[in-house]
Amino acid sequence: MEERFRRLFIITLSIILCILVICGGVVYCIDPYQQFRKSDLYINDARLEIPGISKHHDYNAILIGSSMAMNHEPQQIDSLFSEAGQDKWSTRNFTLVGGMSDDYDILLNRVFKDGKVKHIIFDFDYFSFAKQRNVIADYLYTDDISNKIKYVLNYTTLENCIKKIKTPVRLDSLNHFYSKSGRAELLRDFMKCRNEKFAETGYNFDYTVMKLHFDSHILSYIRKRTDIDWIVYFPPYSIFEFVRYRDGGHFGEIYRFKKYVVEALLKCPNVKIYDFQCEEGWIMNLSEYMDVRHHSHEFNHEIIRRMSEDMYRVTSDNYLEKLEAFDKIVKSADVDKLLENIS
Template sequence: MENQKHSENLNNSRNDQSEAAARKWFCRCLSILASLLILTGLVVVVVDPYFHYHKPFSFLSYRLYEERYTNDGISRHFDFDAMITGTSMAQNFKPSEMDELFGTNAVKETFSGAGYQELSENLGRALKRNPELKTVLWVVDYNGFLRDYDWKQYEDYPTYLYDDNPWNDTAYLFNKSILYHGVFSNVRMTLSHTPSTTMDEYSSWERDCGLDYILQSYDRENVTIPADTGFGPEEKAKVEQTINTNVVDLVSQYPDVTFYIMYPPYSICYFDALMLKGTLDRQLQAEQTATELLLDCPNVRLYNFFDQYDIICNTDYYCDDGHYNGEVNSMLLQMIAEDKCLVTRENYLEKLAAEREFFSSYDYDAIYEQAGTD
């Protein structure tokens, strides 16, 4: 009996030791895991690839490339008094050229494929956070007038970067993609002495241009004809809601900010498509509605380049029927600085009439005959 009791005590002692060792191992693993998480979070905070917590450090190199991750951080922490914003039609603008022409300290916050609402919300956050922001160059996509006011091409956004809620920052601090594509990329650039992406380079692109490249994405023989090509009360109300909600309401809140708003000059092939679809008149009426709303805003200077035929009719500037190269961006910026193509209450109807006359009577077939593509 005594031997059995001794054996049981011995087993209990061993079990206790085993349980203690297991608890110790478990606690050690938890400590290591917690330490790794804390270290990871600290590394992300220090490197801060999307500028959520602080402005860039001079001793680090930064790769600026993911607009929907980076732009809000630029608004939060960069020093600037001017901004260039818009879709891909604005990506090749150079803030350095704007600074030279306007005497500003500009940043660029563009969003490829953005709708009006996305641009407006981002600009609203920037204006709220930065009282020094007094000049905005805003490219308002001409082909978006008749979209829903809240139209968006993308559904997934890193909204945890846009708000001031610290509790959802876990999606930033402990995110494998941000660690690999953001933190590690910046560290590699720093160690290899690669300079940071400049604001001119940020979001800019270079593509082959010319009619041959336009025709790779534009097939005039298979243009889809919409069921309704008219412009009635429903279409007018849609344009009014889009412009009022996303542009007029915002600029009215900041009367001391000057908004240089421009319609981007699409190529002659874009207007060819409007003619083939029978929607040129509808687009011009939408333009008139939007223009009248924008001209009611005293702090808006509106620019329309559809009479710049040397640009619009030169397919060598375009990679598709809408997107122009960086050379055009530079020309547009120069024209804005010179107040060329400024739209006013006195000239907007005349400009619309000239557009209707030119684009409705243009010999579009000649474009493709010269290229030997008809």
């Protein structure tokens, strides 16, 4: 009986090992996250694919931030900023849906380790510093052998092998989303989230909390890597997003945080700052939004074009004026009148 049990155990173990070897071999050959080699086909999951792309693809500029910046087109960035500067840009889109500063911390550490980046465009979202998600697959962002084993012997990775075979995504369709824009869509979204409590979804717009996350996850890299040029921009959410901050009692902390960030970045010679939030022509153009935050592709194109032309630049001479304009627009916004204009 004992001998029979031993043989059954050995056979079972051998079968399991064979299955693991086969599965690991499939993952290694298909390599859905490009951990081992470069591929021109993708699964369209930035959090999983960025570390492999960073390691195996050529680039010298990256775009980071949340979905607010996801629809920027690297081709447009390369064309305009190559003309405006002295070197040729080759940009990769490393934006993350719902990106938080702890995500950016892990991402930047990987990118700097690969040593290719010279230019970074960063979409600055307040909510990215008001919450930490820790949902990035950080084991993919290291070169440890144990993490490579975790990669190849992973059921999710195997599922994504099938996804890459069945529905591969090419570079020109990577990390983009398409939604309807217009006043009706904006109104529908605002009415749905108007009374939402940010605390109930884990956000803490406390100045001290946001400052800590910014200092630790972004400012430390900017100060450490003075050889890299940063473009930091404040994206034009619709006025309704700022109204949500105001009416929820968070705008004072956000304003204070923004002022701190601007003053800290102005002291960094390797940073240019652009602000699209203190211009009514942007945040009050209610036909260009698909929800309270996300704007149209037209705005994406215009943001990149204006920054390449050095428009809406924040300087030591004008930053207080821009902050005051921002404060005035938000505090004076009449929601009822805005809703009348939409209806």
